[in-house]
Amino acid sequence: MKNKIFTLNLLVLFTATLLFGISACQKNASNNNPVSTDGTKPDPVTNIRVENSNGSAHIIYTLPKNPNLLYVLAEYKIDENKPRQTKSSYYTDTIKVDGFAESKEYEITLYTVSRAEVKSDPIKVKVNPLTPKFQVVNSQLELTPDFGGVNISGANAFKAPLSMHVVFFNSETNKFEEKDPVNISTQNINFSVRGFDSKPTQFGIYTTDKFGNKSDTLFKTLTPLFETMLDYKKFYKYSLASDAPIGWGGELHYFWDGRTGEPGWHTDIAPVSQGTWGLGVKAKLSRFKLYLRLSAAWGYQNPKVFTIWGTDKTNPVDIALPNASILGQTIGDWTSMGTYTYPNPPSGLPANQANSQDMQYMADGVDFNVPLDAIPTRFIRFVVNQTWGGISYTNAQEITLYGSPQ
Incomplete structure (x- = not known):
């Protein structure tokens, strides 16, 4: 009789454990469900001010007192054909907008977004970023003759990740051709591109950033130094x-x-x-x-x-x-x-x-x-x-x- 009672107790314990496991699985599965089912539209941000910097801007605001708020969304174009979005969580009162190709006025549309992915009414903000980093860096580059080619030197005070593109005029094909880009992220820029004869050659340099923006090209005719x-x-x-x-x-x-x-x-x-x-x-x-x-x-x-x-x-x-x-x-x-x-x-x-x-x-x-x-x-x-x-x-x-x- 004692053995039957012991076996019954084990069966009850096993069943309870199994049911608990199923319940836990059901709770975990619910993590895939929407974060919230509250479809209420959140209030927008207020007290907006802008701090402009090179190629970017920080938008500072006051968040609405909405417990269902998840993040702030900024939608804008960094040029006519490049839409961009950035997000900032509800833990901060600032959102950064960046990647701008020029120093001019841009319109930013701000939304607050709830945990149910419901957007607030849009708020329009104007920003006026300073000259983008890739333009500043490229405008200050120096091209000088080097052995078998050209030396490019300058400063990248921002330590921004940039790509330097050297072009040269090929008298045989009668067109400009480009060497492989050199990637830069350090403060000092100093590199050489070689493989040229010691004769007058028109060289050029332009810079691109991670957003695909491209600077104007600086041109200079130089005679590479003889190398052997x-x-x-x-x-x-x-x-x-x-x-x-x-x-x-x-x-x-x-x-x-x-x-x-x-x-x-x-x-x-x-x-x-x-x-x-x-x-x-x-x-x-x-x-x-x-x-x-x-x-x-x-x-x-x-x-x-x-x-x-x-x-x-x-x-x-x-x-x-x-x-x-x-x-x-x-x-x-x-x-x-x-x-x-x-x-x-x-x-x-x-x-x-x-x-x-x-x-x-x-x-x-x-x-x-x-x-x-x-x-x-x-x-x-x-x-x-x-x-x-x-x-x-x-x-x-x-x-x-x-x-x-x-």
């Missing part, structure tokens, strides 16, 4: 006492012998890993391509941060160089031509997880631009400030230098 690959067969080792000793047979001349595989330059443990060589000519450098050791990809003794020092002296004197410098800093006979950082894996993976595409990127060599205001030089001192593995010796497979011999 420096002849590595003229390079020679220029031994200085403060240079790092060679380790594991990795002589310095392997660093510029025209081969990107083993062997490469390899130093032994020293306070500073650096090597010095003569170019055989005086040259204004434009860029260089660096090949690192694939078996130590983004690790071990591969350079991560390094400085190039140069001099126009014919017999430069040795001196201890610092582990950090700024462009143009001169110590003894040597002047900094820039400090460079080898980029992270393009995939975005951590350094120790580089994939096959990352490895191919390293195998192809990485380009570094030498600043236009770097000095012409007869010698190079390559100083490794930091390796990927944080160790006190280094290796590198090959460096290819480009520029204009003088």
Whole structure:
């Protein structure tokens, strides 16, 4: 009898649990139902004022005291063919309208919207955004000759995400053509587009933003500077006492012998890993391509941060160089031509997880631009400030230098 009662109790408990589960499922399913069935039209916002800024405006208001309110909706056009909507929740008293293509008056229609998606009566508001960011930035850009092309520089004080489009007149096709856009979101703008002969060419630059707005085009006729690959067969080792000793047979001349595989330059443990060589000519450098050791990809003794020092002296004197410098800093006979950082894996993976595409990127060599205001030089001192593995010796497979011999 006790067993029957115990079994009956278990059956009742199981049934109750099952019914509770069904009820819970029904309650969860109701989450897909409308937030509210109250079809009452909400009141509109009041006490409206506008704060205009570059290409946008903030509309500030007082919300109605409606417990059913969900958000405020703004509807407007950023130009004749581009309608846009923005929303702001009932937790704030401000809505931002943006993406405007010009500095002029625009009409905004505001609604409050209830939890049942019922709109209030419309309220019309006028905004007068200041000159859009993409126009401000483009109007202040400078185009100057660079090696094999044109350099574009300027400021993006807003740090706005923008795309820079370089165009050039192709005398063979008798029309303007466009290079791949360069995406910018930093405060300073400085990039070069290369691949042009050293002859007068009409270049242009225009800027677009994430809303598809496009600035006017700035044009300028420039003659790109002559650029060629420096002849590595003229390079020679220029031994200085403060240079790092060679380790594991990795002589310095392997660093510029025209081969990107083993062997490469390899130093032994020293306070500073650096090597010095003569170019055989005086040259204004434009860029260089660096090949690192694939078996130590983004690790071990591969350079991560390094400085190039140069001099126009014919017999430069040795001196201890610092582990950090700024462009143009001169110590003894040597002047900094820039400090460079080898980029992270393009995939975005951590350094120790580089994939096959990352490895191919390293195998192809990485380009570094030498600043236009770097000095012409007869010698190079390559100083490794930091390796990927944080160790006190280094290796590198090959460096290819480009520029204009003088």
